[in-house]
Amino acid sequence: MAVQLNHTIVATTDKIANARFVADLLGLPDPQPFGPFMCVQTSNDVTLDYLETGEEITPQHYAFLISEGEFDEIFARIQARGLPYWADPGHHEAGRINTRDGGRGVYFDDPDGHVLEILTRPYGSGDQSS
Missing domain, CATH: 3.10.180.10 (2,3-Dihydroxybiphenyl 1,2-Dioxygenase, domain 1)
Structure with a gap:
């Protein structure tokens, strides 16, 4: 099996709003919840998994x-x-x-x-x- 990126976690202050921001802007499907994440699926099967944090965003x-x-x-x-x-x-x-x-x-x-x-x-x- 070739190595492929599957997902990455995106730190955010608002997982729903920011996942929708990216999905809407890029024309991707509506974000879907998975555990503590709100996930945005790209067309190459990589997901951006938005996770809320109370810490400063880097x-x-x-x-x-x-x-x-x-x-x-x-x-x-x-x-x-x-x-x-x-x-x-x-x-x-x-x-x-x-x-x-x-x-x-x-x-x-x-x-x-x-x-x-x-x-x-x-x-x-x-x-x-x-």
């Missing part, structure tokens, strides 16, 4: 590889919600997308400050322009 980075058509749909939802977005993970290039590797990518934050990224080409797969 922002993490979650990147989602999507098609060009999905990029258009998701980016339109980002803009419709008036969410800030950046071409880079350091939040220096506000209001822009990047075109790394001949694709498109953009970064935005979830309500807890986790940095989310959508990209249409894996890193290192093509043209190295920004």
Whole structure:
């Protein structure tokens, strides 16, 4: 059996609201409860398992590889919600997308400050322009 990522735990202040935020924005199925988690299922069978914590949230980075058509749909939802977005993970290039590797990518934050990224080409797969 090949090694595959199955799930990751996402620390959150509100597991229902933040799981719905990601699922709605990315066009994924409604989150489902499992034990203390609210789980968001991606199309490659990896789940983001949202778990509420009373501790300070340490922002993490979650990147989602999507098609060009999905990029258009998701980016339109980002803009419709008036969410800030950046071409880079350091939040220096506000209001822009990047075109790394001949694709498109953009970064935005979830309500807890986790940095989310959508990209249409894996890193290192093509043209190295920004």
